[in-house]
Amino acid sequence: MSAILQVRGLNVRFAQDGSVTDAVRGVSFEVGRGETVALVGESGSGKSVTALSTVQLLGDSAQMSGSITYDGAEMIGAPEAELRRVRGNDISFIFQEPMTSLNPLHTLEKQLAESIELHQGLRGAKVREHIVELMNKVGIRDPEERLGAYPHQLSGGQRQRVMIAMALANNPQLLIADEPTTALDVTIQAQILDLLADLKRDSGLSLLFITHDLTIVRQIADRVCVMKDGEIVEQGPVDDIFDRPQHPYTVSLLTAESTGAPTPVPAGAEVIAETEHLKIWFPVQRGLLRRTVGHIKAVNNATLSVRAGETVGIVGESGSGKTTLALAVMKLIRSEGRIGFMGRDIERFSQSQVRPLRGDMQMVFQDPYGSLSPRMTVAEIISEGLDVHGIEKNEDKRILVAEIMEEVGLDPALMDRYPHEFSGGQRQRVAIARAMILRPKLLVLDEPTSALDMTVQVQIVDLLRELQRKHRLAYIFISHDLKVVRALSHRVMVMKEGDVVEAGLAEEIFRRPQTEYTRALMAAAFIEMDEDA
Structure with a gap:
C-alpha cells in the first residue's frame, strides 16, 4: 500500500515571550491510501499539533523540522499557493471545537457554500442542492429549514455535523479528523463512523483520526499511533495494540474507564x-x-x-x-x-x-x-x-x-x-x-x-x-x-x-x-x- 501522507522525524517547537516549548519530538508515521490511522493519547500529548503541521496551520510561533510529504510533495517550506490548493481540497480538516471554527455571523448555507464555490465552481441552485445532500448525509434533520440558521442556534452535536459536512464538501483524498465525534450522541456517532467507512470504501478516502475514545479506534482504525509528551511511544496494527500493548502508557489508556456508582442520596434529601x-x-x-x-x-x-x-x-x-x-x-x-x-x-x-x-x-x-x-x-x-x-x-x-x-x-x-x-x-x-x-x-x-x-x-x-x-x-x-x-x-x-x-x-x-x-x-x-x- 503506497503512502499518501508520510511524516518523518517531525519536531515542532513553539517560541513565545522568551520561553520555548517542544510540543512534538521525532514523530514518524505514515497513512496509506484508503487507510485509517488513529492518533491517540492524553490531552496535550501533541496529537493536534502533529495534525496541524501537515498543511502548515500552526502559525508564526511554530518552528518545524523534519519532513512531511503529501502525495510525494514536501509540505514543510512549501509555497503558500501550493498549501492553499491542498488545504480544504486534497486535505480537509474536521476540527475539535466547532463553535470556535464556525463563523457566528454567517448562516450555515453561506459557510458551506464558500468552499464549494471556491473549489468546485458551482453556483446558485446547484450549490444549495449539494449543501442539502451533505447535511442529509451527516444526519441533520430538515436541512432545508436549517440553511438560514446561525451556529448559535444549533446544538453542539449539530454544529459538529456541519463541520463534518464542510470537510466532505470537496471530496478530499485525505481527511484529518480531530475528535470528530466528541459532541455527538452514540447513535449519530455510529452513523458518522458508518459514513466515513462508506467514503473510504467508495472513494478510497484516507483518514487520520485523532480521538480519545478507544472504542471508536478499535471500530474504525487500521493502525494506531500512541502519543505521550510529544512522542509516539507505540504504533502498529489496531489488533496488536489492543490485544498485546507493549508500553505501560498504552496499557493505562486501555484500562481507563469510568466505573462504579455514585454515593446513595441521603434519606429525606430536599x-x-x-x-x-x-x-x-x-x-x-x-x-x-x-x-x-x-x-x-x-x-x-x-x-x-x-x-x-x-x-x-x-x-x-x-x-x-x-x-x-x-x-x-x-x-x-x-x-x-x-x-x-x-x-x-x-x-x-x-x-x-x-x-x-x-x-x-x-x-x-x-x-x-x-x-x-x-x-x-x-x-x-x-x-x-x-x-x-x-x-x-x-x-x-x-x-x-x-x-x-x-x-x-x-x-x-x-x-x-x-x-x-x-x-x-x-x-x-x-x-x-x-x-x-x-x-x-x-x-x-x-x-x-x-x-x-x-x-x-x-x-x-x-x-x-x-x-x-x-x-x-x-x-x-x-x-x-x-x-x-x-x-x-x-x-x-x-x-x-x-x-x-x-x-x-x-x-x-x-x-x-x-x-x-x-x-x-x-x-x-x-x-x-x-x-x-
Missing part, C-alpha cells in the same frame, strides 16, 4: 430543582414581516426533579432538547410550565428576581476552552462570580481561589496563567472551580467530559463524585457517553425529539430499557445489558 409539564417551542419566522410560520418543538411536557446529593442524567441524541431543558431550569431561556427551585416557583420570575438565586445555580459548559475568556487569568475567571455577586473583598479573593483550585485538583501556583497554557482536562477543572467557588446547590453539567481523554475523564468523574458527597450537590448531568452517565447518575431521563421517552432509576434504565429508542442507545454505546438482573 428537592433542589423541579419542573412540571415544561414546554419550550421556538418560533420559525419568515419574510420581511417576520411572520411565524411554524415552531421548532425543542421540549414537550418535560417533568423532572433533582434532590440534594442526587444526579439526574439526561441522555438522548443531539438536538433532542437536553441542553434546552437544562437552560430553562436555569431560567436562561423562556418556557411554559412550572419551574421550582429550592421550594419557590420561579417560572414567572423576571431576570432581576432570578439574579439573587444565580449563585445557587451554576453551569459547567461543554466546551471548556470556548467558555473561558482567553484574556483573563485563571484567578480572574474563577473569582468572576464573586465580583458579580459582591461576595468577597479583593484581598480575600485570592485565598478563596487558591482553596477552590486545590479542591478541584489544580495547583494554586498556576492561578495567574491564562487558559491556553492549560490542557483540556485542566481547563475543565477551571470551569468546575468557577462554578464551585459560589458554593451552589445545583450544578448543571453539559457534556463536561466529552472533550477529554479517557484517563482525564475518569479523574473528572471521581472529582464530581467527591464534590457531590462533600457538599450534597444536586447535579443535572447531560452527556452522550452512557458509561459516564451510568457511573455518575442516580436517575436517568431519555429524550428524543423534545419528548421524555423514558425515565427512572439509572440501573433499571441500563439493565431493562423499556423503549426501542433507549435500547438502540445502549446498543450503540456497546453496553451489555443484563436482561436477568
